[in-house]
Amino acid sequence: MTARTRYFVIVSLLVLGVGLGTGLVAYYIGFPAGAFTRTGGPEELQFIPRDATVVAYADVREVMASELRQKLQASVPVAPDGRREFEDKTGINIETDVDRVVACLNPSRHSTKPENAQGAGMVLARGRFNETKIEALMREHGAGVEDYRGKRLITGTMLADRNGDNIHAGQNHELAVVFLEPGLLAIGTPVLVRSAVDLHQAGDNPQAGLQSVASNDELMSLVRSLEAGNLWAVGRFDVLESQAHLPPEVTTRLPAITWFAVSGHVNGGLRGLIRAEARDEEAANNLRDVVRGFVALGKMQAGSRSDVQALMQSLELGGTGKTVALSFNVPAEIFEAVAAAAGSRAPRGEKKPEIR
Amino acid sequence: MRSQRTPALVPSAMRIFDLSLGQMLWSRRSVFLGVLLGGPVLLALGLRVISALYLSGFRINGAMAGGATIFGMMIWLLYLRFIVPVLGVFYGTALIADEVEDKTITYLFTRPIPRRAVLVGKYFAYLVCTSLLILPSVVLVYFLIVPIGDGSIGAAFPSLVKDLGMLVVGLAAYGAVFALVGTRLKRPLVAGLVFAFGWEPGVMFFPGYLRRATVAYYLQALVTHEMPQDSAVSVLLQVFREVPDVLTSLASLGLITVAALWVAGRSVEQREYVLDQ
Numbered sequence: 001m002t003a004r005t006r007y008f009v010i011v012s013l014l015v016l017g018v019g020l021g022t023g024l025v026a027y028y029i030g031f032p033a034g035a036f037t038r039t040g041g042p043e044e045l046q047f048i049p050r051d052a053t054v055v056a057y058a059d060v061r062e063v064m065a066s067e068l069r070q071k072l073q074a075s076v077p078v079a080p081d082g083r084r085e086f087e088d089k090t091g092i093n094i095e096t097d098v099d100r101v102v103a104c105l106n107p108s109r110h111s112t113k114p115e116n117a118q119g120a121g122m123v124l125a126r127g128r129f130n131e132t133k134i135e136a137l138m139r140e141h142g143a144g145v146e147d148y149r150g151k152r153l154i155t156g157t158m159l160a161d162r163n164g165d166n167i168h169a170g171q172n173h174e175l176a177v178v179f180l181e182p183g184l185l186a187i188g189t190p191v192l193v194r195s196a197v198d199l200h201q202a203g204d205n206p207q208a209g210l211q212s213v214a215s216n217d218e219l220m221s222l223v224r225s226l227e228a229g230n231l232w233a234v235g236r237f238d239v240l241e242s243q244a245h246l247p248p249e250v251t252t253r254l255p256a257i258t259w260f261a262v263s264g265h266v267n268g269g270l271r272g273l274i275r276a277e278a279r280d281e282e283a284a285n286n287l288r289d290v291v292r293g294f295v296a297l298g299k300m301q302a303g304s305r306s307d308v309q310a311l312m313q314s315l316e317l318g319g320t321g322k323t324v325a326l327s328f329n330v331p332a333e334i335f336e337a338v339a340a341a342a343g344s345r346a347p348r349g350e351k352k353p354e355i356r
Numbered sequence: 357m358r359s360q361r362t363p364a365l366v367p368s369a370m371r372i373f374d375l376s377l378g379q380m381l382w383s384r385r386s387v388f389l390g391v392l393l394g395g396p397v398l399l400a401l402g403l404r405v406i407s408a409l410y411l412s413g414f415r416i417n418g419a420m421a422g423g424a425t426i427f428g429m430m431i432w433l434l435y436l437r438f439i440v441p442v443l444g445v446f447y448g449t450a451l452i453a454d455e456v457e458d459k460t461i462t463y464l465f466t467r468p469i470p471r472r473a474v475l476v477g478k479y480f481a482y483l484v485c486t487s488l489l490i491l492p493s494v495v496l497v498y499f500l501i502v503p504i505g506d507g508s509i510g511a512a513f514p515s516l517v518k519d520l521g522m523l524v525v526g527l528a529a530y531g532a533v534f535a536l537v538g539t540r541l542k543r544p545l546v547a548g549l550v551f552a553f554g555w556e557p558g559v560m561f562f563p564g565y566l567r568r569a570t571v572a573y574y575l576q577a578l579v580t581h582e583m584p585q586d587s588a589v590s591v592l593l594q595v596f597r598e599v600p601d602v603l604t605s606l607a608s609l610g611l612i613t614v615a616a617l618w619v620a621g622r623s624v625e626q627r628e629y630v631l632d633q
Contacts, residue, residue, distance in 0.1 A: 001374055001377065001378060002378050004378070004382070005377060005378040005381055005382070008381055008488070009488060012488040012489070012491075012492050013488070015492035015495060015496070016491050016492050016495055019492070019495030019496070019498070019499065020495070020516075020517070022499075022509070023498075023509060023510070023513040023516055023517075024513065026508075026509040026510035026513060027510040027511075027513040027514070028510075204508055204510065215508055215511075
């Protein structure tokens with residue numbers, strides 16, 4: 001065998017060996033998220049467990065800097081008390097510290113009974129956070145710190161019936177916070193936060209039952225179609241419906257939708273798209289007819305106001321097969337008018353809040 | 357007095373293998389093979405670039421197709437239906453025919469080795485040469501294509517291993533059949549092309565037992581991917597699809613390979629090669 005042939009054989013076997021070795025490692029251990037590809041959507045999706053019922057995203061920075069928000073803030077100043085209180089308690093200034101958030105809602109993993117399934121939630125926030133301050137503030141409020149796979153997991157209990165705002169009387173909700181990496185905070189139920197740490201450390205590993213929503217083809221194809229928006233949400237309508245414990249007379253009248261997706265782009269106004277995947281084509285046609293009826297009714301009721309007319313004219317029904325889509329464009333004037341109407345209803349003599 | 361013994365088949369075949377591997381790798385035929393195998397890699401690269409630039413993914417018949425689905429289609433359409441039979445035809449028929457055409461068969465046959473060893477050694481050189489070219493190409497295509505549309509490298513890995521094994525088995529079976537064609541017929545290339553692209557697809561189209569006289573019938577049972585419905589013929593093939601189980605297929609392909617090689621070896625042993633002057 002000549003040297004040239006020998007080199008060729010070695011190179012060829014090397015490509016084969018490296019490929020098979022890499023595949024084997026990926027099969028047994030899994031790869032860190034995004035090792036080979038950009039999956040579409042924000043990268044935080046890699047840390048959300050696959051069984052998420054709803055996934056939502058907001059580009060906080062873009063929304064905060066949007067023309068629409070500036071106009072609204074100028075016309076209806078909002079008191080900064082709530083924001084300041086949140087900042088005092090957590091050390092996070094929503095306006096300046098948070099760049100984007102990704103939130104998810106998952107079915108509860110503790111309960112196998114549907115009547116006990118209240119769901120678990122998690123928010124992943126990307127921005128600039130003072131980790132030490134946040135941990136200190138949470139410890140002041142009784143939170144404890146534990147080590148989980150090399151990360152400091154801050155866990156505390158949220159009293160649901162505090163201040164009378166009782167949601168689930170007699171229940172305390174556990175909350176966990178972890179910094180997955182500098183500038184990426186995960187906050188939510190401890191099970192989900194731990195899953196986020198697992199996914200961050202090891203990536204997808206189907207053999208170990210650890211997969212992120214990024215491996216959920218159905219959900220990701222919807223996410224990719226919504227990427228133009230700076231706000232969006234995608235979810236399983238049928239799962240939410242089954243968990244909502246609605247009376248049968250209501251559930252029978254709800255449209256047979258499997259997936260829903262809502263996307264919006266906030267800037268001068270709000271441009272958006274609502275999309276629903278029906279169970280079958282017949283259900284999609286029925287839903288299309290209902291929406292068409294509502295749109296027609298809305299156009300009839302628009303009256304002489306040009307901004308409302310513009311909104312109604314922007315409604316566009318679309319979609320083929322099992323997909324029903326409704327796009328809309330809400331001009332800034334509509335928001336201003338609504339905000340002004342809400343402002344005029346405020347009690348007289350109330351102290352005008354300062355503009356921050 | 358020491359008796360003059362003919363060397364055994366295996367060591368002789370190894371010598372021929374060593375000699376032929378380099379010749380095959382650096383022949384003009386291998387340039388064609390390189391182009392043939394570079395095509396899928398370039399195609400995969402193109403698809404990957406497109407998917408990276410336009411993240412909306414790929415749709416097949418209106419449905420979103422993941423990387424593993426596209427990879428499965430490429431294995432079916434490019435490798436199994438085209439590249440493997442083409443390589444089998446071009447290399448398999450040339451194992452002995454090239455030596456006859458170049459009038460160098462005499463030099464090989466005058467060596468103190470069994471004639472059969474020439475064929476066996478060349479056959480293994482063909483198998484190693486084509487495998488060393490095809491398998492890395494498939495691995496590259498796999499890593500370029502599977503991650504498209506959030507496909508998981510790990511989840512699809514078992515199918516890659518099966519595909520690689522299936523391609524080697526396919527190369528072995530087609531190579532042996534066409535080696536037999538090369539030793540028996542005068543114009544083996546034409547006969548091989550007619551068999552690979554006329555007889556095999558044609559017979560697969562009809563219901564009945566005739567399809568069992570093809571390599572493709574047994575090979576398709578080893579494919580883990582769904583058969584793509586790329587044409588009306590494919591749709592009909594799906595309707596008439598009758599696939600033997602994996603063990604039967606492997607046994608049949610093994611039998612085809614061994615039987616074809618044995619008959620080819622016998623032909624080489626017994627045939628009188630008269631070279632045109």
